[in-house]
Amino acid sequence: MIDPNIKPTLLLVDDEARITRSLKMLFRNEFNVLTTDNGHEAIKMAQTQPVAVVISDQRMPIMPGVDVLRGIREVSPHTMRLLLTGYADLAAVIGSVNEGEIFRFLQKPWDTEQIRADVRAAAHVAEINFMAAARRAQSGADSLTAQATAIDAPGIMVLDRDPAAYELVKRATPPNNRLHWARDMDEALALLSTENIGVMVTDVQDGQASHVGAIKALKQTHPQLVTIVLTQLRDYELLVELINQGQVFRFHPKPGHVGTFVKNVQSALDYHQVLQTQPEMQKRHSVAKSVKPVLAGLSDRVMGYFRRFGVNN
Amino acid sequence: MSSPMSSPLRALLDPVPPLMADMTLTAVTDRFQSGGFERMLSLAIVDEDQRPIGLMSRHALMELLLNKYSRDLYGKRPIHLFMNPMPIVVSLAESTTKVISTVTSQIRTPIIEDFVFVEADGRYAGLGYVADVLKLVEQRLGQRNHALAQANLEIKSSQAHLVQSEKMAALGQMVAGVAHEINTPLGYVGNNVQMAEEMLSQIHTLVAAYDGLFEGLLSEASDPADIEQRIQTISEIRQDFDAVSDLADLNELFSDARFGLKQISDIVLSLKNFSRVDRSATDEVDLVENIETALTVGHHHLKNKVTIEKRFEPIPRVPCSPSQINQVLLNIMTNAAQAIEHDQGKLLLRTYTRGEFVCISIEDNGSGISDEHVARIFEPFYTTKKVGEGTGLGLSISYRIIKDHGGDIRLATKAGVGTRFEISLPMQSPGTSLDTPSARMPLTPEALVTDEPVMARSA
Numbered sequence A: 001m002i003d004p005n006i007k008p009t010l011l012l013v014d015d016e017a018r019i020t021r022s023l024k025m026l027f028r029n030e031f032n033v034l035t036t037d038n039g040h041e042a043i044k045m046a047q048t049q050p051v052a053v054v055i056s057d058q059r060m061p062i063m064p065g066v067d068v069l070r071g072i073r074e075v076s077p078h079t080m081r082l083l084l085t086g087y088a089d090l091a092a093v094i095g096s097v098n099e100g101e102i103f104r105f106l107q108k109p110w111d112t113e114q115i116r117a118d119v120r121a122a123a124h125v126a127e128i129n130f131m132a133a134a135r136r137a138q139s140g141a142d143s144l145t146a147q148a149t150a151i152d153a154p155g156i157m158v159l160d161r162d163p164a165a166y167e168l169v170k171r172a173t174p175p176n177n178r179l180h181w182a183r184d185m186d187e188a189l190a191l192l193s194t195e196n197i198g199v200m201v202t203d204v205q206d207g208q209a210s211h212v213g214a215i216k217a218l219k220q221t222h223p224q225l226v227t228i229v230l231t232q233l234r235d236y237e238l239l240v241e242l243i244n245q246g247q248v249f250r251f252h253p254k255p256g257h258v259g260t261f262v263k264n265v266q267s268a269l270d271y272h273q274v275l276q277t278q279p280e281m282q283k284r285h286s287v288a289k290s291v292k293p294v295l296a297g298l299s300d301r302v303m304g305y306f307r308r309f310g311v312n313n
Numbered sequence B: 001m002s003s004p005m006s007s008p009l010r011a012l013l014d015p016v017p018p019l020m021a022d023m024t025l026t027a028v029t030d031r032f033q034s035g036g037f038e039r040m041l042s043l044a045i046v047d048e049d050q051r052p053i054g055l056m057s058r059h060a061l062m063e064l065l066l067n068k069y070s071r072d073l074y075g076k077r078p079i080h081l082f083m084n085p086m087p088i089v090v091s092l093a094e095s096t097t098k099v100i101s102t103v104t105s106q107i108r109t110p111i112i113e114d115f116v117f118v119e120a121d122g123r124y125a126g127l128g129y130v131a132d133v134l135k136l137v138e139q140r141l142g143q144r145n146h147a148l149a150q151a152n153l154e155i156k157s158s159q160a161h162l163v164q165s166e167k168m169a170a171l172g173q174m175v176a177g178v179a180h181e182i183n184t185p186l187g188y189v190g191n192n193v194q195m196a197e198e199m200l201s202q203i204h205t206l207v208a209a210y211d212g213l214f215e216g217l218l219s220e221a222s223d224p225a226d227i228e229q230r231i232q233t234i235s236e237i238r239q240d241f242d243a244v245s246d247l248a249d250l251n252e253l254f255s256d257a258r259f260g261l262k263q264i265s266d267i268v269l270s271l272k273n274f275s276r277v278d279r280s281a282t283d284e285v286d287l288v289e290n291i292e293t294a295l296t297v298g299h300h301h302l303k304n305k306v307t308i309e310k311r312f313e314p315i316p317r318v319p320c321s322p323s324q325i326n327q328v329l330l331n332i333m334t335n336a337a338q339a340i341e342h343d344q345g346k347l348l349l350r351t352y353t354r355g356e357f358v359c360i361s362i363e364d365n366g367s368g369i370s371d372e373h374v375a376r377i378f379e380p381f382y383t384t385k386k387v388g389e390g391t392g393l394g395l396s397i398s399y400r401i402i403k404d405h406g407g408d409i410r411l412a413t414k415a416g417v418g419t420r421f422e423i424s425l426p427m428q429s430p431g432t433s434l435d436t437p438s439a440r441m442p443l444t445p446e447a448l449v450t451d452e453p454v455m456a457r458s459a
């Protein structure tokens, strides 16, 4: 558990020491920074101490970044994961989302202000997650599940004209969760305002219409909505945009394989449940910037010192 | 098939009136002589139903009439007794191609007859001239020739396209890799510069505060409360910023930044070398430089996978096109890296001379190539890689390039152990040599002039 009075831990994984050195310097005032060039070591570190945020490079000799992040997710699910890479193939991008459930996909060279903002945001979320986990551990897991079943099961919404997509989602929807079908953005907005919807499955493109803007906007207005993108599209820049600004939870290729899709829908529903417990956590544990205590009585000491030399009459 | 009315065959048709079967030989002779039939070699004979039953040629008639008494003897006899009862008959309903083939296959030399056109229902339509058909054939051949020439051109240009697209693919891959190589130093250089800037502004604030204090202390008129305030400010700044240790860090930031910039300029330089327009094919080139350039450019393929060992014996400069040789080296090195699927990858690069040749050997401890594949690897489009990963053109183009230089590419390989490619280039400018990849046989490892076998994986 993270004590709010000590600095949160940031773990940097990169095979180029100059990268970790540079980032360490950038963050050492706000974070307790750990560095390594070895993925195995990184996972071990996250296992033995609370790590709030990890930033990993993708292309590394010992272990690729996606594997590092997946490993860390397994041993420390509340650690926020960021991939920082100079060049990643599409597979790495998709893998980082689906397997690493990354928070941000960052590209080298990065913007210093942006990376600060992203890492702070990640640390903020991590703190909330660690707190929630601690609270759950204290009060026992039962109360949470009891609470979860008390609220009615969230619905799933398909935003895609394609009937095959609807069929796929239908087959993956658990019996307790209601399934809604929105053919376009207007229908989707109408559904979101009247129904309790936890998970949205959408293509990024529907004919000529692009849903990218909508996906990003919906994440702003409905932060608890978990998005699965079901698409044929293979566009690197677009996917990165969707990760960073749309916080897309999973990318699933179209046409989809039912087995993996069922798993994706289930994890999306689970994640939605986690998100629902956040707002209260956020209020209770928002990170306050500690005010530096001003030295008391300092001036007397200094003035006295100078007076002795007769500098001031 | 087009309708008879619009058939291009109509253009060949001459609707000459036919002869009736019972016309006398004399009447037919008169008809031939009556004028208007000069173009025709023959006239058709039809029955009551207008169906052609034969053809009487001018040639046959003359033969008959050469006999002095023929006119008296046979003059009154009906023409059907003298006609050719089996003329070439084609229907207007048939395709031009079919008609051409019927006429040309049945034609007899010398050409003494025309051929008969009938309507779709079999009734006489007119005569056609063999000469016209032959003209048509000639025309068609001309067209076909043209089409063939066109196709040939297209194949040639698409071949050029393919070579170009292979180059582009290689370039695309290279750009992606180089992007990574450059983006990493750019990342920390940019970050360091930004942090240095921030530090400078902190230093500036701190120095300004110290200055203020200094002035205050020196001034007779200073209010102690003012001095106190200034000291407070300084101590606050100092909490955020430890000038002594942070300035020491600044040194490190700058030395890293300088290193990064050097690295970027190295990469850019090797890119320039790599894509350099060759001054002439007879440049005298130091191949070791080429190897280093290809290594830098291919760094991203290699660095995480293989350790590189260089054993360069001194070699003389050779006349060659360095950018083409770079392409060959990069392809073979990339292939080698791609063939390694374990984490003890090794790449042994060697240079040496053999007789009049300078050799570069590139040896990997990757998958090796099985016997059934090895004969095909120089074929264009032969690849064992996934769609999108390999075009299968790399080695075929490399082979062409080296052959054009009068050199050779040979290889030794053992499945599960590794592969060694050897490029040899003549020290003297070569004449052109002819060889085809399909005629090559891979060499056994012993056949290569190596003092050691192909590296074992455990080595």
Ligand SMILES: Nc1ncnc2c1ncn2[C@@H]1O[C@H](COP(=O)(O)OP(=O)(O)OP(=O)(O)O)[C@@H](O)[C@H]1O
Pocket (backbone or CB within 6 Å): B166, B331, B335, B336, B339, B364, B366, B367, B368, B369, B377, B378, B382, B383, B384, B385, B389, B390, B391, B392, B393, B394, B395, B396, B419
């Ligand atoms: N060093 C090697 N070890 C094992 N196999 C090799 C090696 N070099 C080439 N090959 C085999 O030869 C095939 C043809 O190589 P080539 O360079 O012509 O095409 P490619 O590498 O598949 O595609 P491209 O060069 O366009 O990326 C490869 O697909 C691979 O199977």
Ligand SMILES: [Mg+2]
Pocket (backbone or CB within 6 Å): B331, B332, B334, B335, B390, B394, B395
């Ligand atoms: Mg190749």
